[in-house]
Amino acid sequence: MENDIQLIAPCGMFCGICSSYLAHHYQVPRQRGKFPHCVGCRPRDKQCSWMKKRCELLHDHTIEYCCECPAYPCGTLEHISERYRAKYGMSFLHNLELIRDQGEDALLAELKELFACKQCGGMKSIHNGKCFACDEIHSWKD
DSSP states (O other): OOSGGGGBOTTSOBGGGOHHHHHHHTTOOOOTTTOOOOOOTTTTTOSOTTTGGGOHHHHTTSOSSGGGSTTOSOHHHHHHHHHHHHHHSOOHHHHHHHHHHHOHHHHHHHHHHHHBOTTTSOBBOTTTOOBTTTSOOOSSOO
């Protein structure tokens, strides 16, 4: 992936394992309702798709990651983190605490170990477990 640190969203999501980012990165043809494309939150200056509209500090670029906020963790972040933990087995709060305590490289190393494709070394999607580099992809979710 290009600048991996740039793909860590303020909420703790790593865009490099998101199906929408992977579809864009691997130039999967867009199909209505099947393949949304995204270049990542930071590269498109969205800061965080989930949090920016709800957080003035992110909107104003006052903080880089949600864990820097005096109100961390806010209810919105807890909600999205719990949803991802229950559905996909990944906690945004864990990711943010890893960044806070050990740095971005520690998070990237952990995620690359968890999501690296054993066949080609590419990154598998958190949403469907498929490698967009070598698996046959039919839709965003399967």
